[in-house]
Structure formats: C-alpha cells, structure tokens
Amino acid sequence: MVAPAHLTDRHPTVSPERLIAQLVPPPTFNDVSFASYRPDPSEPTQAAAVGFGRRFCEEAAKRREGKRKMFGKREALPGVGLYLDGGFGVGKTHLLASIYYTLAAGPAPAAFATFGELTQLAGVFGFTECIDLLADYAVVCIDEFELDDPGNTTLISRMLSQLVERGVSIAATSNTLPEQLGEGRFAAQDFLREINTLSEIFTTVRVEGPDYRHRGLPPAPEPLTDAQVTERAAVAAGATLDDFDALCAHLATMHPSRYLTLIEDVQSVFITGVHPLDDQSVALRLVSLTDRLYDAGIPMVASGSKLDTVFSEEMLAGGYRKKYLRATSRLLALTAAGMESSDPA
Structure with a gap:
C-alpha cells in the first residue's frame, strides 16, 4: 500500500505559454x-x-x-x-x-x-x-x-x-x-x-x-471521520490526502492561476478536518480550487463539517454570495461522486 501524495507538497509554476494553452473548455466538457x-x-x-x-x-x-x-x-x-x-x-x-x-x-x-x-x-x-x-x-x-x-x-x-x-x-x-x-x-x-x-x-x-447537479441528490451527506478518509485515500489510485487548514495555507502561497497545475494528474482529493471559514480571503481561494476540481471532474471525500456549512451565513449575505453558492453546489456534486467512487463496499 502506497501512502497518498499531498497537494501541500506541490509547488507548481505556470508559464505564459501554458496560460494560452489553457484557453479551452474544462475537461468535463471535452x-x-x-x-x-x-x-x-x-x-x-x-x-x-x-x-x-x-x-x-x-x-x-x-x-x-x-x-x-x-x-x-x-x-x-x-x-x-x-x-x-x-x-x-x-x-x-x-x-x-x-x-x-x-x-x-x-x-x-x-x-x-x-x-x-x-x-x-x-x-x-x-x-x-x-x-x-x-x-x-x-x-x-x-x-x-x-x-x-x-x-x-x-x-x-x-x-x-x-x-x-x-x-x-x-x-x-x-x-x-x-x-x-x-x-x-x-x-x-x-x-x-x-x-x-x-x-x-x-x-x-x-x-x-x-440545478441539474441536485436533481435526485439527497442533502449534504454526513461527513466521514478522519480515519475513514485516510483509509479510503490509502487505497485510491492517484489520490491526494491533505489537512484542510494546511491546504488552505498552501493555497495562499500561490496565485490561483496555478491551481489547475496543482491538481494535474490527480484522480481524487481527500481532505480531513473541514470546518466553517471566517476569513474571506481563504474562502475565495477555496472557491477557486473548487472550480478547478469541478472543471477537471476530480471527486472529493472529506471529514469534519458538512461541506454546505463551509461558507458562513455572513459570507453568503455579502458581495461574494454568488461565488459561494456556486462553490457549495459544486462541492456537493464532487462529494457525492467521491463518496460513491471510494466506497469500500
């Protein structure tokens, strides 16, 4: 059994040529x-x-x-x-x-x-x-x-x-x-x-x-425990496993234009310790990462708080409300796919 990789160990760079090459629809729309x-x-x-x-x-x-x-x-x-x-x-x-x-x-x-x-x-x-x-x-x-x-x-x-x-x-x-x-x-x-x-x-x-992503879907599932997420990540090919706070801190070290390269070749993302955010800068970086994961069709599995509670009511009432609601919709879709694909049963 090979230990999963960590997104926090990746430090991608993006050349101008790569930015031009990225001017195409996301892989999910190929x-x-x-x-x-x-x-x-x-x-x-x-x-x-x-x-x-x-x-x-x-x-x-x-x-x-x-x-x-x-x-x-x-x-x-x-x-x-x-x-x-x-x-x-x-x-x-x-x-x-x-x-x-x-x-x-x-x-x-x-x-x-x-x-x-x-x-x-x-x-x-x-x-x-x-x-x-x-x-x-x-x-x-x-x-x-x-x-x-x-x-x-x-x-x-x-x-x-x-x-x-x-x-x-x-x-x-x-x-x-x-x-x-x-x-x-x-x-x-x-x-x-x-x-x-x-x-x-x-x-x-x-x-x-x-929203077609929510047709027939139940509400946000009960999160797994940290141990369950870690166990599932250990047997998933091409998986990454990261602590939520550590990942958020890592995202702050790079421009969002690098997030697509950050998740390159990743097949599934596992995150432990998810909790509601109170810093808008951190929340907006998470929105950007969520968009890249969704565009690439990379499923997610998480522990901690439910993913529909990550963005506070105060944030949802503010100027970035549209971003946060779109990200929540996408997080729920990614989690539904991740729970199904990683289910050991």
Whole structure:
C-alpha cells in the first residue's frame, strides 16, 4: 500500500505559454455539442437557447470572415455578442463550450476562459498585448462573467470592446442566483450596465431551470471521520490526502492561476478536518480550487463539517454570495461522486 501524495507538497509554476494553452473548455466538457445538450421539456428557454447559440456561431463566423475589399482582401466586421443569463446548473457552460467547439472548427482560433482566467491573462501579458494576442480569434467565450470586482470588470470590458472592434465575437454566461431569476432580468441589467460599451452588440438570452447537479441528490451527506478518509485515500489510485487548514495555507502561497497545475494528474482529493471559514480571503481561494476540481471532474471525500456549512451565513449575505453558492453546489456534486467512487463496499 502506497501512502497518498499531498497537494501541500506541490509547488507548481505556470508559464505564459501554458496560460494560452489553457484557453479551452474544462475537461468535463471535452465532448459536448449543441446536439448533445438535452433541454428540459418543462423549460422552453433551454431549447430556445440552443437555437440562439447556433445562430450566434453562424453570425460570428461571417463577421470573422469579413467583407471583401479591393484586390480580393477581406476586412473583419465588428464582432457580435451573446449573453446567457441563468441560474446554477442549467447547462450554460455546456452551451458556451458548444459555441467554442463550433467556431474553433473554422479557420480562426477560439478562446474559452473563466472571468478570473481572463483577468490573469491580462495581468501576465499586459492590456495591449492581450488584445493583440486575441485579435485574430473568432470568439472569446467567458464563463461566469463576474460583477463583484468593479476594477476587473471595467478592465475586461475595455478589452472586450476593443476585441469586438477588431472582429472578435464575445459569448458570456452569467452567475445569476436562483432566487433572482424572473426579477426584471436582474443579472442582465447589471451585466450590461457594467459593460455599457458592449451593450448594443449583446443578445441576452435567459436559460431557466433547476440545478441539474441536485436533481435526485439527497442533502449534504454526513461527513466521514478522519480515519475513514485516510483509509479510503490509502487505497485510491492517484489520490491526494491533505489537512484542510494546511491546504488552505498552501493555497495562499500561490496565485490561483496555478491551481489547475496543482491538481494535474490527480484522480481524487481527500481532505480531513473541514470546518466553517471566517476569513474571506481563504474562502475565495477555496472557491477557486473548487472550480478547478469541478472543471477537471476530480471527486472529493472529506471529514469534519458538512461541506454546505463551509461558507458562513455572513459570507453568503455579502458581495461574494454568488461565488459561494456556486462553490457549495459544486462541492456537493464532487462529494457525492467521491463518496460513491471510494466506497469500500
């Protein structure tokens, strides 16, 4: 029996070339398409969103191809925009990845990134250089466009405006809270106000429905003991085993752009001693790690407090509420998968 590895022993680095190579959909969406999206028959907005996505791809390809000028040369037309507005787990990322793959199959490249990854890219390359880097792309897909950081939102808005002028189309998803659906298009209004220079080119499409990750799932399971988690980790291939506090402290030693490399080749994550957090910086780093684990489809098994209690009521009432609720939804899905895959029975 080989002792499991520890994430806290890893000290990854990420080169600029690696950041560019990461501008693709998460592994869990490697094989998706518009055809594989299964709309809920009781939610007509989901089927409608597929149609909007297909038409967006057709128009984006035309805009990238541009109009013919003298001597047979072509000039790209300004890009178009699509904004998928909806709650958690309604298939927005599936649709966004389908847009990516459809346009990436054409002559121009496509980019897919979370809002955070895009700000990291701008930080590494610089504002102007980042625009030059993406100017020849057919589309930039942004998953979970965030409105809780005015500085970053303004930065990315300016960048996207210039990309649109150079023929790059933009597709984005929202992070609307379930209870805000139907409240006068709350998220869409916030989004368009923050990126007012882009508002005229965006078509806003609502995608409604319950979180598919919770369909048929029971509430958060009772956590295992530290000993049970350790025993399961010892017999799991490609597993890591870490103490919760030690892992949180380790995450603070690196930029979140390294978290994807941190979990590279890991097949399952085991964590002991989980407890509610009272430090927002620690909580936000955990959110970033959770997103990377979820995107990579890496299951989790934990001991200590229930994972739906990690983020305090005070945090859930604050400005990062959307991030914490999304992370909780994903933690429960990862835990359900982890408990099933590691069950010795």
